[in-house]
Amino acid sequence: MRGSFITFEGIDGSGKTTIINMLAKKLENVVVTAEPTDTWIGNSVKKAIEEGKDAITIALLFMADRNEHIKKIKEWLRQGKIVLCDRYLDSTYAYQKEALKKVMKNPSKWIEDVQKPFILKPDLTILFILPVEQAIKRIANRKKIIYEKKEFLEKVQENYIELAKKEKRFVIIGASREKEKVLNDCMEVISKFLSLHQDLK
Ligand code: TMP
Numbered sequence: 001m002r003g004s005f006i007t008f009e010g011i012d013g014s015g016k017t018t019i020i021n022m023l024a025k026k027l028e029n030v031v032v033t034a035e036p037t038d039t040w041i042g043n044s045v046k047k048a049i050e051e052g053k054d055a056i057t058i059a060l061l062f063m064a065d066r067n068e069h070i071k072k073i074k075e076w077l078r079q080g081k082i083v084l085c086d087r088y089l090d091s092t093y094a095y096q097k098e099a100l101k102k103v104m105k106n107p108s109k110w111i112e113d114v115q116k117p118f119i120l121k122p123d124l125t126i127l128f129i130l131p132v133e134q135a136i137k138r139i140a141n142r143k144k145i146i147y148e149k150k151e152f153l154e155k156v157q158e159n160y161i162e163l164a165k166k167e168k169r170f171v172i173i174g175a176s177r178e179k180e181k182v183l184n185d186c187m188e189v190i191s192k193f194l195s196l197h198q199d200l201k
Helices: 016-026 040-050 055-078 089-100 107-115 132-138 150-166 179-200
Strands: 004-010 030-034 082-086 124-129 170-174
Touching: 004 016, 004 055, 004 089, 004 179, 016 030, 016 082, 016 179, 030 055, 040 055, 055 082, 055 089, 055 107, 089 107, 089 150, 124 150, 124 179, 132 150, 150 170, 170 179
Parallel strands: 004 082, 004 124, 030 082, 124 170
Antiparallel strands: none
């Protein structure tokens, strides 16, 4: 039986990574993965961001990283795993739409066109929403990257909400609450999804 592909999205400081790790302890047959990946291509994206390379270079690197990542995801799904992925294609739509808007007219269309030959859509996407000020406070001690500015993250969050309105695979979770409450909501959403998914297979 094919596995399930669940992605987690949200602005920096939304708490995705903590919740994914907690979920992984509660679920069976799980693989936890993330983008940018922990490979030389993923690391090259991080390096390009740190070095302030231009937005097109960074966007292409994110998508190249994804193309390789998808091969692994497909294999895990073939093995029947539940794949929990910390950031995926919606991160590119939400962040690069903003980063690319100065250099092209329609970044979303460009991103869609580049990824069309290889993309794999998630089965379920959990989107963490919280006030940007709160997210910024949470990441105050982290080494800053160019994307972690208030105005930028506000746009990114707006882009995420717009994406969520368009596709049924999205579920929005209020991430400003205590970890345990966010975790419980995520567990509920995933359990419901998995029971429905099993019935359809
Ligand atoms: P991380 O902090 O979740 O590891 O992600 C690193 C940064 O990369 C974060 O600010 C979001 C950004 N990002 C994009 O801009 N586009 C993408 O496609 C991905 C996967 C991440």
